[in-house]
Amino acid sequence: xxxxxxxxxxxxxxxxxxxxxxxxxxxxxxxxxxxxxxxxxxxxxxxxxxxxxxxxxxxxxxxxxxxxxxxxxxxxxxxxxxxxxxxxxxxxxxxxxxxxxxxxxxxxxxxxxxxxxxxxxxxxxxxxxxxxxxxxxxxxxxxxxxxxxxxxxxxxxxxxxxxxxxxxxxxxxxxxxxxxxxxxxxxxxxxxxxxxxxxxxxxxxxxxxxxxxxxxxxxxxxxxxxxxxxxxxxxxxxxxxxxxxxxxxxxxxxxxxxxxxxxxxxxxxxxxxxxxxxxxxxxxxxxxxxxxxxxxxxxxxxxxxxxxxxxxxxxxxxxxxxxxxxxxxxxxxxxxxxxxxxxxxxxxxxxxxxxxxxxxxxxxxxxxxxxxxxxxxxxxxxxxxxxxxxxxxxxxxxxxxxxxxxxxxxxxxxxxxxxxxxxxxxxxxxxxxxxxxxxxxxxxxxxxxxxxxxxxxxxxxxxxxxxxxxxxxxxxxxxxxxxxxxxxxxxxxxxxxxxxxxxxxxxxxxxxxxxxxxxxxxxxxxxxxxxxxxxxxxxxxxx
Ligand code: HEM
Numbered sequence: 001x002x003x004x005x006x007x008x009x010x011x012x013x014x015x016x017x018x019x020x021x022x023x024x025x026x027x028x029x030x031x032x033x034x035x036x037x038x039x040x041x042x043x044x045x046x047x048x049x050x051x052x053x054x055x056x057x058x059x060x061x062x063x064x065x066x067x068x069x070x071x072x073x074x075x076x077x078x079x080x081x082x083x084x085x086x087x088x089x090x091x092x093x094x095x096x097x098x099x100x101x102x103x104x105x106x107x108x109x110x111x112x113x114x115x116x117x118x119x120x121x122x123x124x125x126x127x128x129x130x131x132x133x134x135x136x137x138x139x140x141x142x143x144x145x146x147x148x149x150x151x152x153x154x155x156x157x158x159x160x161x162x163x164x165x166x167x168x169x170x171x172x173x174x175x176x177x178x179x180x181x182x183x184x185x186x187x188x189x190x191x192x193x194x195x196x197x198x199x200x201x202x203x204x205x206x207x208x209x210x211x212x213x214x215x216x217x218x219x220x221x222x223x224x225x226x227x228x229x230x231x232x233x234x235x236x237x238x239x240x241x242x243x244x245x246x247x248x249x250x251x252x253x254x255x256x257x258x259x260x261x262x263x264x265x266x267x268x269x270x271x272x273x274x275x276x277x278x279x280x281x282x283x284x285x286x287x288x289x290x291x292x293x294x295x296x297x298x299x300x301x302x303x304x305x306x307x308x309x310x311x312x313x314x315x316x317x318x319x320x321x322x323x324x325x326x327x328x329x330x331x332x333x334x335x336x337x338x339x340x341x342x343x344x345x346x347x348x349x350x351x352x353x354x355x356x357x358x359x360x361x362x363x364x365x366x367x368x369x370x371x372x373x374x375x376x377x378x379x380x381x382x383x384x385x386x387x388x389x390x391x392x393x394x395x396x397x398x399x400x401x402x403x404x405x406x407x408x409x410x411x412x413x414x415x416x417x418x419x420x421x422x423x424x425x426x427x428x429x430x431x432x433x434x435x436x437x438x439x440x441x442x443x444x445x446x447x448x449x450x451x452x453x454x455x456x457x458x459x460x461x462x463x464x465x466x467x468x469x470x471x472x473x474x475x476x477x478x479x480x481x482x483x484x485x486x487x488x489x490x491x492x493x494x495x496x497x498x499x500x501x502x503x504x505x506x507x508x509x510x511x512x513x514x515x516x517x518x519x520x521x522x523x524x525x526x527x528x529x530x531x532x533x534x535x536x537x538x539x540x541x542x543x
Contacts, residue, residue, distance in 0.1 A: 051397060054088050063091040073382060089397075097404045136474075156478055190328075192207070194316075202286050204287070205283070221265045267306065320482045327483075328496050330372075332521040341365055349362075355489060378514075380444070446471060447470070
C-alpha cells in the first residue's frame with residue numbers, strides 16, 4: 001500500500017512534526033473557542049449534524065488525517081468507498097478533506113452548487129511559496145480567475161480550436177515518421193508531440209526534439225507541481241504557519257527551487273514571443289493575439305496573459321501524452337480490439353488516405369476505444385480538488401467551510417458493472433445506449449457546467465458562458481482533437497504488439513497525472529504502402 005502521511009512524517013520530519021503538533025493543539029483550541037463564541041456558545045444547524053463517515057480517529061488533534069495516503073490515493077479512497085460509502089471524511093490538524101466517490105455526489109455539489117464548490121484548495125507550498133497561486137488552475141473562483149478564463153477562451157473555444165486542425169494533423173504525421181525511424185523511442189515521440197502542439201498553439205514556437213529545453217523544462221516543472229498539488233503533500237499545507245520557518249529547512253529549499261522553475265516555465269516562452277514581436281518575426285500564436293489587444297492597464301494585462309498562456313503550456317501537454325501512452329499500452333494488451341479499430345479506419349477513411357480531425361464523427365468504434373482508454377485508467381484519477389466557500393449540508397451531513405473536496409473519478413470509472421466488468425478493457429460498453437452513465441466525457445475533463453437553472457439555459461445557448469463560469473477544463477476541445485488525431489494515426493499506420501520476449505504488465509505513475517511507467521512494445525508498420533504514405537505525408541508538414 002502507498003505510504004501514508006503518518007509514515008512519512010514520523011520517519012522524515014519527526015522534530016518538525018512534534019513542533020507542528022504542539023502548535024496545532026494551540027491552534028485547534030483557539031479555533032474551537034472562536035467558533036463557539038461566534039455562535040453565542042451554541043452550535044449552528046450545520047454543526048449539529050454529524051460529519052460524513054471516515055476511518056476512526058485515534059488521536060484527538062490529529063484526527064484521522066494521517067491515514068490519507070501520499071501516493072495512489074485513488075486506490076485507497078476507492079477501498080474506503082466499500083467501507084464508508086460515497087462520502088469519506090478525513091480531518092485533523094485544522095484540515096478537512098471530503099472524498100466524493102460517486103458521480104451523483106460530484107454532480108450534486110460541483111455542478112448544482114458550483115457557487116460553493118468552485119474554489120481550489122489553498123496550497124501553501126506550491127501556491128504561495130512556489131508562486132503557482134497566480135495561475136488559473138489554482139486561482140480562487142472570482143474576478144481574476146474569470147479574466148484568465150476569458151483570455152484562454154480566445155484560443156480554446158470549439159470554434160477557435162478549428163484553426164489548429166492543420167497543426168495537429170502535421171504533428172501527428174511527423175510523429176508517425178518518428179515511429180517509423182525510431183520505434184523504440186515511442187515514449188519520447190509521444191511526449192514531444194503533445195508538447196509541440198501546446199507550444200505551437202500558445203507561443204508559435206516550433207521545437208524539434210524531446211531534449212529541447214522547452215520540453216524538458218516543462219516536464220521537470222510539471223513533475224514538481226504534480227507532487228506538490230496532492231492535498232497533504234507537505235506538512236506546511238496542513239499547518240500554514242510553518243511557511244515562516246527558515247530557508248535551510250528541506251521543504252523551503254524545495255519550494256525555492258520550484259518557484260524558480262515555475263517562473264522560468266511561464267516567462268521563457270512568453271519573453272521569446274515578445275522579442276519576436278519587436279523583431280517582426282513572431283509566428284501566429286495565442287500570446288501574440290492577446291498581446292496585440294489594446295488594454296488600459298498594459299502591465300497588469302501582460303502579467304495576466306503571461307500566466308494564462310503559462311497555464312495552458314503547463315496543463316496541456318502532460319494530460320494529452322498520458323492518454324496516448326495509455327492507449328498504446330491497452331492496444332499492446334488487446335490485439336483483437338486494435339484490429340477492429342484499424343478495420344473501421346481502413347473502411348471509412350480509406351487505405352490510401354491519412355485520417356484528419358474532421359473524421360472524428362465518422363469513426364464510432366475508434367471513439368469508443370478512446371473513451372475506454374480514458375475510463376480504464378483515468379489520467380487524472382482524482383481530477384483536481386476543490387474547496388468549499390461556506391458551511392453546507394449534504395445528505396444529512398455537515399460540510400464545513402474550507403473543506404477540501406476530492407472527486408474520486410477513479411471510483412466512478414471503476415463502478416462495478418455486471419454486463420461489462422469494469423476492470424476489463426471493453427470499448428463496446430460505449431456503443432451500448434444503456435451504459436451512457438459512465439461516459440468519460442461527463443467526468444474526465446472536470447465538472448461545473450450547471451450553475452443554476454438560468455445559467456443552464458444560457459449554457460445551452462453559448463459555450464462561452466459555461467467556460468467562463470464552470471471550472472471544467474478549458475482545453476477540452478483542443479485536448480480531445482489531439483488525442484483523436486494521434487490515436488487515429490497510430491491505428492491507421494502501425495500495429496502495436498507486446499514485447500516479443502516478455503509479458504507486458506500494466507504499471508502507472510501514482511502522482512496527480514498518472515501515466516504508464518516506461519514499457520516496451522513493438523511498433524511495426526502495417527504494410528510497406530502504409531510506410532510510404534507516412535513518408536510522403538510527413539514531407540508535406542509545414543512545421
Ligand atoms: C486529454 C487531455 C486533457 C484532460 C483529460 C484534461 C483534464 C482536466 C481536468 C480534469 C481539469 C480539472 C477541471 C475541474 O476542476 O473540474 C483540467 C483543468 C485544466 N485544464 Fe485540462 N485536460 C486536458 C487537456 C488540456 C489542454 C490541452 C489544455 C490547454 C491547452 C488544458 C488546460 C487546463 C487548464 C488551464 C485547467 C485549469 C482550469 C481552471 O482551474 O479553471 N487541459 N483539465
